[in-house]
Amino acid sequence: MFGELLVTAGVLILLFLGWQLWWNDAIMAGQQSAAASTQSSKWIEEERATRGDAPPPDPADYGDPVVDTSEYGNAEPFAVMYVPRFNSPDTVDSVRTIAQGYGLDVLNSFDLGVGHYPETQMPGEVGNFAIAAHRSAYGGGMHEIEQLQLGDGIFIQTKDGWYTYRFRDFEYVTPDTVDVLAPVPHRPDLQATDRIVTLTTCNPLYSTAERLIAYGVLESWQPLSAGPPAEIAADVARWEQ
């Protein structure tokens, strides 16, 4: 009897390790990426259906980035994030759905994974589009964040179009540094003129002592009718199938 209890305890601990290292990381990452790919394809399909046979617009006619002004409830998805640098070799597995709010119902979800700070700006808007995701476990949407290099693409897709941000720099801060979310980070007193994206996640890896912040600047915008940016067109074609 006592022996059986000990064996059961051992099996439980092994199961927990398996859950944490395999299920909670690899399986959830796959699920989140697949769900985000489906969401992305749905928007592309819808746009195709509405446009019909009309030719795609001329690049000169794209205009200023369209900013989604809809009100989104907590955990409601409104965008998809794709950072090619986060992919595992020879795969396209770093697509993530961005939902409103940064509670565990978003960050630990099987089909979401990235949370938008509701008080910050929306994709393409002048100011700061700030999002958060796990570094490790629960799908680790920003697991490879430290590998970002100057100029790396951070692609955000919404029902309206594609927003291409370019990674600029990192910052390491304490968890209470909310100023990184300001329209001009660290300068809440200033009026924003740039359109930036801010990624926040935990640091160091497997710890919660600090936060790692990655900033990017909007480079260009194109409507969905123009198709995905050339740089990721092949990847998008892979997840659209």
Place this chain on the structure above:
Amino acid sequence: MYGALWRILPGPWWLRLLIMLVLAAAAVYALFTWVFPWVDHILNPINVTVE
């Protein structure tokens, strides 16, 4: 305790084995879905946001 469970279960040996496997699968599902996330949250309160 597993011996007692085996004796309580009805039917021939293969049916008992099937029931045991189903019970084990249900237990693993419950652990993966509810128990482990809860334990993990207590052991390792993950926080990725600034607030």
